[in-house]
Amino acid sequence: MSEYILDVTDVDKNFGGLQALSDINLRVKEGTVHAIIGPNGAGKSTLLNVIVGRLAPSRGRVLLGDQVLTGKEPHEINQLGVARVFQTPEIFPELSLLQNVMVPAFAKREGIFKMNFLKSLFAEKEVREHAEHLLEDVGLLQHQDHLAGSMSRGDKRRLELAMCLGQQPKLFLLDEPTAGMSRHDTNRTIDLLKRIKERGMTKVIIEHDMHVVFSLADRISVLAQGAIICEGTPEEVRNDPRVKEAYLGGETV
Amino acid sequence: MSNTKIVSPKKDMIFMAILSVVVLTMPIWLQPFGAAYPDLMQKFMIFGIFAIGYNILFGLTGYLSFGHAAFLGVGSYTAVWSFKLLSMNVIPAMIFGTVLSGLFALAIGFVSLRRSGIYFSILTLAFAQMSYNLAYSVLTPITNGETGLQLAQSDPRILDHMSGIVADGSLPTPNLFGIEGIGYSGFYICAALMLISFFIYLRIFRSPFGLKLRAIKSNQNRMGYTGFSTRPYLMTAFVISGMYAGLAGSLLAVTDPLAGAERMQWTASGEVVLITILGGVGTLIGPLLGAGIIKYFENIFSAFNDDVLLNAFSFLPDWLAHPVASVVGLFVGEGWHLTLGLVFMLIVIFLPGGIMEGITRLTRLVTKRDKAEPKSEAHETKEKEQTSAGEV
Structure with a gap:
């Protein structure tokens, strides 16, 4: 068993001429919360779709532990231990x-x-x-x-x-779990997710709300125009100038 | 009948007991409606079986098949062949009819279930029409084409001959170890089979399998991400409902051992859709009610002719009686489908949940008046829930 529960290697995804994902490498350690952030259209949901088997990558492969997920049907991938929460429930x-x-x-x-x-x-x-x-x-x-x-x-x-x-699930994918929620509901969801975290479930979370990201994530990957431009701890990402430029637009978080 | 509660088997047994009593006493309580003759009651039972089977597919999974008459036809042809070759006993006829229809459903389902929604409906329709045309043309040696498949004095009836039953003079009739397949005894055979079928159907509704079928109807996308392969589930539901149709078809052959291709025509497929929607799609008892009501009115309305109508309106002055009778005449007799169409339109527009929704609304009206409790928020959500449950 490798030390990473999720291992995405060299994944490309093209839609016709559009390159939605290019050279994505993502490794997630067991028991951690990994956030993927990025501006709209950066390819975050496409990446999740590749992991759960809704989309086949144009190149590269996805591993869950030692098992290859690429080429499997969504229900098979789910049976292997990948669950997903959608943007709209x-x-x-x-x-x-x-x-x-x-x-x-x-x-x-x-x-x-x-x-x-x-x-x-x-x-x-x-x-x-x-x-x-x-x-x-x-x-x-x-x-x-x-x-x-x-x-x-x-x-x-x-x-x-x-x-x-x-x-x-061994791996829990959340696509904007607090989108469209009131502040009160968002906080309740954060509390719930924190409680789940204590159970050692690995989570990959896509989120726009920085409050949610910084209160949950152990590591953050920043996606912009289909490529990962930066990865690190919340502190590192917060202070990375490339991120500020690409995503935060100089806004302080 | 709300689908949101998990019902205990005990309640279901009580329900089954009540249903059995109601069905078995039909010859008595249908008397005042003029429907207590065995032919018609057998039709109630047979189309009830057809409709509940159809409801397993359409009601639970939401897949609208427009070709179920094909299975009805296969069941009928198989049953008549079983009468001709093996025995006039209804048991082998029913078994072969059901099994062969199941196999037929397996083949059609294998292709049709590759698509969903309207494409699925069109595929099933195409297959049924193909079967219908084949029965008329290429398959004439098996189906006897336009004349229809009939019994003959000279049929081999191997099993009957072996057990020494030889037809004398007249054509033999289908029977269950000597109990005649027509008349009141025929009705009770059909009623017993309907009750057995209904019991299995009830169990399917209350099983984890039934829950998963309803989940497929509700959100097939989520079903895939929940780790279920939906195809085998749909396939099983399709085959089971095909077998129900096959059983109904073979029973039709029991009541009248003559199988014609028109039984497979698309109008026959449409009829079961109509029955199910009229009664209430996805409700337990709705399809039975639908079958009863449609077959009843078909019988009553189509029996009216101009003379009967003129008689009925004889209280009017002559100059009025004739026009009234001719206008009403459009809606009865041959034209009873016009009435059916109108009733169907009204139901779909005002009671999309069918007769069952009407009944739910009525009971709610009555219970609300009884209780007259202050409207709380919880009450309101409950109401909302029931409305939507009724629409399922």
């Missing part, structure tokens, strides 16, 4: 909150496909209790029977977090 709007959390719990237990169609959901006590516990963790237990689609955006986001946490 991807939940099951027509299911209850509890059912939303139960589905990924089944994925964790049963793998890619299982035909248990005569078993009763009611008898799945273990999965239900696990799901209830997860909802309690994110503070949504009292709404467990509500339809997920009827919840507020912040609640949907926390639900999505709970769904991913239920799979106990």
Whole structure:
């Protein structure tokens, strides 16, 4: 086992003539929080899409521990232990909150496909209790029977977090987990993410909100125009002149 | 029937018991509606099976198949062949009908499920129309083309001959170890099968598998990032619903051992879509209600003719009775599809959740009046939830 849980090597991604990612090298140590920041259109979400298998890289490869992720389907990559939170929450709007959390719990237990169609959901006590516990963790237990689609955006986001946490992923990718949230909700999310951090789950987080980045990240990579221009601890990045020029535009953080 | 609660098996057993009583006493309580004759009640059961099977696919996964009549047809042809070659017993006919339809669904599903949404619908429609045309042309040796596949005195019926059952004089009728497949006994055979089918269907609804199918309908994208391969799930649902259609088709052959290609036509596929939407897509009991209502009105309305109408309007003066009767005549008899179309439009516009949504709204109206409690915020969210649950 290499010491890095995520190892992205020489990744390029072209869309026709547009080079969205060029020569990306990214290594993330197990148990750390790694933030990726950068201006809009820098290629942050494209990079996440390459890691989770939604996009195939034009060149290069992605490893999770010792396993090659490149060329695998998103559901296979998820089964290997990569969970993802999307920019706009991807939940099951027509299911209850509890059912939303139960589905990924089944994925964790049963793998890619299982035909248990005569078993009763009611008898799945273990999965239900696990799901209830997860909802309690994110503070949504009292709404467990509500339809997920009827919840507020912040609640949907926390639900999505709970769904991913239920799979106990080795690598947790978060695409702007606090986008569009009020300051109050943002702080609650930060607290939640800090608590998860203590459990030793590795996280890669894309974020615009510097308050979130600097209160969570162990290391930061700065992406601009498809290339990583700087990587280091929050302190180093904060003081790097290239970063200020490319991203912060001289603004003090 | 809200889908957000996880229902205990005990409640489901009570539900099954009530349903069984309701179904088995149909010959009694359908009397006042003039629908208590076995032919029609058998149709209720058969199209009920067809519709609940269809609901497993359309209601749970949201994949709108426009070619389910093909499986109905395959079930019918297989059953008639089983009558001809093996035995007039309905059991082998049903088993072969169901299994062969399942295999057929496997093949069609394998191709069609590569696409979703409208492309899936078009693919299934294309396959069904292809089967229909094949049945009329190339496959005539198997389907007997336009005449339809019929029984004959000279059929081999190997199993029957081996057990010494020989048809005398008239054509033999399908039976279950001597119990006739038509008349009241035929109704009870169909009712029993419908209840068994419904029980399996109920279990599918309440299983983790059913939950995953609903999750696919709700957000297929998230399903992929949740570690499920959606294709095998969709495939299983497609095959199961194809087998339900096959069973329904073979039962149609039991009630009338004659299989024609028109059973596979797109209008027949459209009918089951209509039944399901009318009753309530994705609801447990909706498709059964839809099947009952459509088959009932088909029977009642299509039986009216001009004389009956003139009689009904005889209380009007002559100069009025004739025009009224001819206008109403457009909507009954041959033209009953016009009525169906209108009712369908009204349902889709005002009750997109079908009859089941109407029932939910009514019960909510009644319970609200009973309680008359102050409206709290929690109450409001609950309401919102129920509305959206009804629309599923």
